[in-house]
Amino acid sequence: xxxxxxxxxxxxxxxxxxxxxxxxxxxxxxxxxxxxxxxxxxxxxxxxxxxxxxxxxxxxxxxxxxxxxxxxxxxxxxxxxxxxxxxxxxxxxxxxxxxxxxxxxxxxxxxxxxxxxxxxxxxxxxxxxxxxxxxxxxxxxxxxxxxxxxxxxxxxxxxxxxxxxxxxxxxxxxxxxxxxxxxxxxxxxxxxxxxxxxxxxxxxxxxxxxxxxxxxxxxxxxxxxxxxxxxxxxxxxxxxxxxxxxxxxxxxxxxxxxxxxxxxxxxxxxxxxxxxxxxxxxxxxxxxxxxxxxxxxxxxxxxxxxxxxxxxxxxxxxxxxxxxxxxxxxxxxxxxxxxxxxxxxxxxxxxxxxxxxxxxxxxxxxxxxxxxxxxxxxxxxxxxxxxxxxxxxxxxxxxxxxxxxxxxxxxxxxxxxxxxxxxxxxxxxxxxxxxxxxxxxxxxxxxxxxxxxxxxxxxxxxxxxxxxxxxxxxxxxxxxxxxxxxxxxxxxxxxxxxxxxxxxxxxxxxxxxxxxxxxxxxxxxxxxxxxxxxxxxxxxxxxxxxxxxxxxxxxxxxxxxxxxxxxxxxxxxxxxxxxxxxxxxxxxxxxxxxxxxxxxxxxxxxxxxxxxxxxxxxxxxxxxxxxxxxxxxxxxxxxxxxxxxxxxxxxxxxxxxxxxxxxxxxxxxxxxxxxxxxxxxxxxxxxxxxxxxxxxxxxxxxxxxxxxxxxxxxxxxxxxxxxxxxxx
Ligand code: GLA
Numbered sequence: 001x002x003x004x005x006x007x008x009x010x011x012x013x014x015x016x017x018x019x020x021x022x023x024x025x026x027x028x029x030x031x032x033x034x035x036x037x038x039x040x041x042x043x044x045x046x047x048x049x050x051x052x053x054x055x056x057x058x059x060x061x062x063x064x065x066x067x068x069x070x071x072x073x074x075x076x077x078x079x080x081x082x083x084x085x086x087x088x089x090x091x092x093x094x095x096x097x098x099x100x101x102x103x104x105x106x107x108x109x110x111x112x113x114x115x116x117x118x119x120x121x122x123x124x125x126x127x128x129x130x131x132x133x134x135x136x137x138x139x140x141x142x143x144x145x146x147x148x149x150x151x152x153x154x155x156x157x158x159x160x161x162x163x164x165x166x167x168x169x170x171x172x173x174x175x176x177x178x179x180x181x182x183x184x185x186x187x188x189x190x191x192x193x194x195x196x197x198x199x200x201x202x203x204x205x206x207x208x209x210x211x212x213x214x215x216x217x218x219x220x221x222x223x224x225x226x227x228x229x230x231x232x233x234x235x236x237x238x239x240x241x242x243x244x245x246x247x248x249x250x251x252x253x254x255x256x257x258x259x260x261x262x263x264x265x266x267x268x269x270x271x272x273x274x275x276x277x278x279x280x281x282x283x284x285x286x287x288x289x290x291x292x293x294x295x296x297x298x299x300x301x302x303x304x305x306x307x308x309x310x311x312x313x314x315x316x317x318x319x320x321x322x323x324x325x326x327x328x329x330x331x332x333x334x335x336x337x338x339x340x341x342x343x344x345x346x347x348x349x350x351x352x353x354x355x356x357x358x359x360x361x362x363x364x365x366x367x368x369x370x371x372x373x374x375x376x377x378x379x380x381x382x383x384x385x386x387x388x389x390x391x392x393x394x395x396x397x398x399x400x401x402x403x404x405x406x407x408x409x410x411x412x413x414x415x416x417x418x419x420x421x422x423x424x425x426x427x428x429x430x431x432x433x434x435x436x437x438x439x440x441x442x443x444x445x446x447x448x449x450x451x452x453x454x455x456x457x458x459x460x461x462x463x464x465x466x467x468x469x470x471x472x473x474x475x476x477x478x479x480x481x482x483x484x485x486x487x488x489x490x491x492x493x494x495x496x497x498x499x500x501x502x503x504x505x506x507x508x509x510x511x512x513x514x515x516x517x518x519x520x521x522x523x524x525x526x527x528x529x530x531x532x533x534x535x536x537x538x539x540x541x542x543x544x545x546x547x548x549x550x551x552x553x554x555x556x557x558x559x560x561x562x563x564x565x566x567x568x569x570x571x572x573x574x575x576x577x578x579x580x581x582x583x584x585x586x587x588x589x590x591x592x593x594x595x596x597x598x599x600x601x602x603x604x605x606x607x608x609x610x611x612x613x614x615x616x617x618x619x620x621x622x623x624x625x626x627x628x629x630x631x632x633x634x635x636x637x638x639x640x641x642x643x644x645x646x647x648x649x650x651x652x653x654x655x656x657x658x659x660x661x662x663x664x665x666x667x668x669x670x671x672x673x674x675x676x677x678x679x680x681x682x683x684x685x686x687x688x689x690x691x692x693x694x695x696x697x698x699x700x701x702x703x704x705x706x707x708x709x710x711x712x713x714x715x716x717x718x719x720x721x722x723x724x725x726x727x728x
Contacts (some may be wrong), residue, residue, distance in 0.1 A: 161294065
C-alpha cells in the first residue's frame, strides 16, 4: 500500500517509487503539509517551526499561543477565513454573506484503487496500481464538508488531488474559489515555468524566478486557452533538463483556471492550481456536492526530462482512453488548408484519390460541409449536410472514399452557433447572450449554452443522426472562440454557468465515447486553445496549433512536450510558402516536425511535383515503420530551440534497442562550426549502429560528447537518424 497513516504522530505518508508526500493532523485538527520531495521513510515534522507570529493572526483555540499561525504554517488545503492571508485553495460565501470558514479534520479512509469523479475527468488505474486517500475536513458552523482526495500511482511517481465540497448544513452556500492542489515549501529558492502563447503560437516555455510577489497564470475565457496552459512546473533554481528537483501540476479541466505561485513574508513558497475564481459563485444547496477538478502532481529529482516522462506516462496510459489510446493513428489528409470553405464531393474525391495513392489512410472533411457555410459568418449549429454544395449525399461520398481504401472523418464545432443559422433562428435563447446587451462576437459566432442539458441533447441528436447514417470514423471537435457573455436563460445563479458549461461539454464527449467507441476523436480549439489533460480524457489527440509552419511547430511542440505525450499532438505537413508565416521549408523538414505527433497532411496534393509526391510516399512508409517507437518510446528533449541553434529530440524504446534521433538546424552561418548533439537514455557501454550509414557509435561517447551533425549548409537542414543497439 502506497498510503500509510501513523496513528501516533497522525502523519500521512504517501509514497511512490521515488517520491514521498507527507501531511499531519495537528492538535487543533488542522491538516498541515509537511513534505513533498525525494523518497524517504523518515518524517519532516520538525519543519513546523513555532516562533512568535502575533502579527500574523492566531486561531482562537490556540489561546495566548502567538507562535501558532495559519498565515505561516504549511497547509494542505488553505481556505480563506482561518487567518491564512496567503493565496488559498478555497473561498466560500455563507448564507449570511460572510466568508468565514474553518476546516478541521474529521476522519479519513484509505482504499485500494483510484477514485473517480462524477461528471469530471480523472486519472484512472487498475486497482492494483493505485491507492486512494480520502480525508474529511469540516467547517462546523456552515456544515460544509470538504473531502480531500489523493490518488497515488506509485510506479509512475504520480499523485493526484481533487476534492468534494459537500453541504451537510441547513443553508446553501456558494463556492467562490476552488483549487484542488496546493504545495507549500517552507524553504527553497525556486523558478516557475509556465507555457504562455497566443493563437498560432501556443505553449512557449518561460522560466521566471519566484520572488516576493504573486506569479499568476490562467484563463478567463471559459476554455483553458491559447494564452496559458493549465500546466506549470516549480523548479529548484539549479534544476535543468537532466538534474535537480522539480514539481509539476497539471489540471484535468478544460475551462477557466488559475495557477499561482507566491513567496511569502518569511520566504516560504506556495503553489496553487485550480478553477478560475472570477465569475465563479457556485451554489451548493444542503445535500449537494461540488466537485473540484483534479490536478496531477509529479516530483522529479532528475530534472524536467524525467518529470515530463512521468506526465507522459500518466496521460497516455491513465488519462487517454478508448481504442486509439495506444494505437498508431491513421495518417490523414485534412481538407482545411487544401480547400478552406471551398469543398465539394469533386475536390474531396480528387484529394482522396491522390491521398490513397500516396499511402494515406483517411480523408478528413473539415469546415464547410453543413448548413449554409461558405465562410465563417453562417451555418454553425445546423449539423446537416449541404448536399447541394457537396454535390451528392454524404453517404455516397463516404462510399467513394472508402472504396479507395480510405477512412472518412468529419469536422464539427458543436458548442457554437452563427446568428445566421436555423438553430439560432429557432432557439435564440440557446446562445449565451445577456438580456438587453449586445453580445461580443468571436469569429462571427456565438457560444451555445452547454450548461443546459436540452441544448447538449439537441446538438447531440443532430450529430447522432449523421453518425448513425454515415460511416464516419474520425471526428475533429473544434471550438473557435472564447466565452464572454456568461449567461444562461434558465440558471437562477449565473455564477454556476461557466463550470456547468464544462460539465455539459464533458457530458457530450462522454456520450460520444460511449455510443461510438470506434470513432477516433481529435480535439481542437483554433488549434491548441484547449490543449489540456481534461480534453485528453475524451479525445486522445488534439490539433496542436493552427500554425503548421514546420519551424514554428518545433517551438510549439517543444513547449507542449513538457506536459503532454507525443501521441496527443496533432501535427500535419502543409504547403509552402506556409499559409501562416510565408516561410518556405523543404518537405523533409516539414515531415520531421509533423512526425513528432499523430502525423498527417493538410495541403492540396494536386499541386505537388512528382518528386514531392515520391517524398511523401517515402515519408508515410517511414512513419508507419517508426510510429510505434515515436508513440510508445521514451521521448527526450536534447536541445532547447529557444536558446540553441539546433532543435533536437529523440525517442528510445523501453528496451533501449531502438533509437530515433531528430534534429533541424535553426540557424545557418558562413563556415559553420561543427555541431554535436548529446544523446540520452542509451544503454551504457554498448554500441549503437546508424541504420542509414552503418556507422557504429559507442553509446557512452554519444551521451558524453554527442552525435556529429554534418552540415551541408542549407537552411533548416533536417536530420532523422535511426540507431539500433548493436549485438557486437
Ligand atoms: C479552426 C481549426 C482549423 C480549421 C478551422 C475551420 O481554426 O483550428 O484547423 O478546422 O477552424 O474553420
